[in-house]
Amino acid sequence: MNISLSIIYLIATVTFVIGLKFLGHPETAKKGNLISAVGMILAIIGTLFLHDFEVPTINYILIGAALLIGTILGWVIAMKVAMTKMPELVSLFNGFGGGSALLIGLVEFSKSVGVVEKPSAAITSTILSAIVIGSITFTGSLVAWAKLNGSMKDLRLPKYNLINNIIFILLVAFSAYIVLMNTDSYLLIYVLLIASLIYGYLFVAPIGGADMPVVISLLNSLTGIAAAITGILYDNKVMLVGGILVGSAGLILTFVMCNAMNRSLKNVIFGAFGGDSVAAGAGSKVGGTIKKTTASDAAVMMNYANKVVIVPGYGLAVAQAQHVIHELEELLTKKGVDVSYAIHPVAGRMPGHMNVLLAESNVDYDKLIEMDSINPQFTNTDVVLVVGANDVVNPAAHNDPSSPIYGMPILDVENAKHIIVNKRSMNAGYAGIENELFFNQKTSMLFGDAKDALTKLVAELKNM
Structure with missing residues (x-):
């Protein structure tokens, strides 16, 4: 990496930290958002024009078109979204981040197919982590979006906690198997991908409405982790730091939300997100009379x-x-x-x-x-x-x-x-x-x- 790009990445990283600090208070939040956005623009420009490798002209055209389309769509959505729909938009953006991570993981895995010298176990583990975490974030966020806008109801399978926990353990075990076997089988990767997508759906589907703020915070943290993983894959420092900041901030916010909802993080991840507890308390009735006023x-x-x-x-x-x-x-x-x-x-x-x-x-x-x-x-x-x-x-x-x-x-x-x-x-x-x-x-x-x-x-x- 040349010195000019390193300096730009350093400046972008500083803007991320300052922006995140300003986001901690409503009075400075808008300024913090703008500062971070400027840093991201600098990082994108630096990556496109100050890299040390040859890029075909067609790639610049495709990247420019993608940036233009994304900018227009993002601007229109942000300007038109109602305040009541803001949580749904956040969930949707979380899903996009997860989807990007899983696609990057698939692309990086494809580079290892058919080569004589296989990637190290560390690289393979990183690729699989991007696929698994990105997939879980993608479908989980889409389910959260659907539940927030009322188009999807809670889904409660018998023993769903046990089912979810078993699937999670199997995902970890299957990923470890792929790493140990050092395989480049597309079949195994797509099985892992589909299983992760299913787990993401089952992970959020049983969640009761009262726990949704906790879920949004947790998915936001997972999006940051997925971004950090992609930063490792591309040896991109600013991507790594940005992902770490988002992931850690999301995790801190998750703890705050857990305290506000009287839940431990363990209960959020492996427990019953409020579905069973709502059912347990549904029988309690409140008596008395109400007094109307004008x-x-x-x-x-x-x-x-x-x-x-x-x-x-x-x-x-x-x-x-x-x-x-x-x-x-x-x-x-x-x-x-x-x-x-x-x-x-x-x-x-x-x-x-x-x-x-x-x-x-x-x-x-x-x-x-x-x-x-x-x-x-x-x-x-x-x-x-x-x-x-x-x-x-x-x-x-x-x-x-x-x-x-x-x-x-x-x-x-x-x-x-x-x-x-x-x-x-x-x-x-x-x-x-x-x-x-x-x-x-x-x-x-x-x-x-x-x-x-x-x-x-x-x-x-x-x-x-």
């Missing part, structure tokens, strides 16, 4: 409050009501009310979903308070407004050992003096269970579409 009554309650905490959820995103809720927040603030937002790590359909949603409506980042910091404040909160959130405020996580979410850290909104919950209906949340909070004596239910209900609430407050 936009007028809710406005009066909030108008005379000193402190109001807003809890956003997926229903807010579905209704595209982020701009209206920001207007509500500004109106209350002008009236002297202390307003903040309580952000649960898994509110919405993916990590950071609510942060991005509220940033879109220019909500002050200082008003977005994480769960551990906001929970002690609820006892001094006059009114909590829950908009479209369900499982992350369900007291069953504390009170009901039979509940599938028992032990999950939640926002302790039940400790506030008054609670207003906006929902379309009394239907269960993403975890498929009833919410004890709705029957709390301090809770008033404001039924209706989030955008419509909040618009009426703003109108009432303006008249006061």
Whole structure:
């Protein structure tokens, strides 16, 4: 590798690290994304024009066409995607990354077919790892995408945990056999490929909806690992470092999501992703009566409050009501009310979903308070407004050992003096269970579409 390309790779690597650092806070996330993108562009340009080997002109034409088509498609998709569809887009992009890794693995394996000097066991192991991890990420991400958009339901085979674990062990054993035999048989490779694709499907298919944030984080980590493996295959340092950064960041995020969902990583990988536990808790019923309220009554309650905490959820995103809720927040603030937002790590359909949603409506980042910091404040909160959130405020996580979410850290909104919950209906949340909070004596239910209900609430407050 020439010195100029090495310098460009070093600069690109630094931009990746800086960009990842900036992505850790909503206020600097956009800048971090742009910095990383510039680094990636530099790495691509350097790879194309500063390499030490001959490349046919037709290859440049094909690569240029692929870059152009990919750029146009990516731009159009990113501009048109709705905020509610962002988790699905992330899953789809994860799948593309995995698919690229498995194709690279197949190409590299084909180079070893028919040659006298076979690749070393280390190289063969790396190739097989790219194929297996890429295949699992590809089909697993596509299944996650289908489940997120509602086109696929949970699939629960009898003893599916046992089946999945056996297939995983067989995949490892079969890969080891191919390495030890030092074979260049296409048949064995395609058997491994098909088995990995099937495992990726079975790995994600039984997952309950409440665990999807954990799965997205884990698949993101696998995509990074697959990219790092391809970096090893091509001896490409920037590809290796980028993959390691994505893989490690995804794994750290997976641990954060595991803690937020009250799951260990061992349980995520080899356990029952919530499917069995949901079934076990499905029999528990919540009793009591609900108290309805109107936009007028809710406005009066909030108008005379000193402190109001807003809890956003997926229903807010579905209704595209982020701009209206920001207007509500500004109106209350002008009236002297202390307003903040309580952000649960898994509110919405993916990590950071609510942060991005509220940033879109220019909500002050200082008003977005994480769960551990906001929970002690609820006892001094006059009114909590829950908009479209369900499982992350369900007291069953504390009170009901039979509940599938028992032990999950939640926002302790039940400790506030008054609670207003906006929902379309009394239907269960993403975890498929009833919410004890709705029957709390301090809770008033404001039924209706989030955008419509909040618009009426703003109108009432303006008249006061």
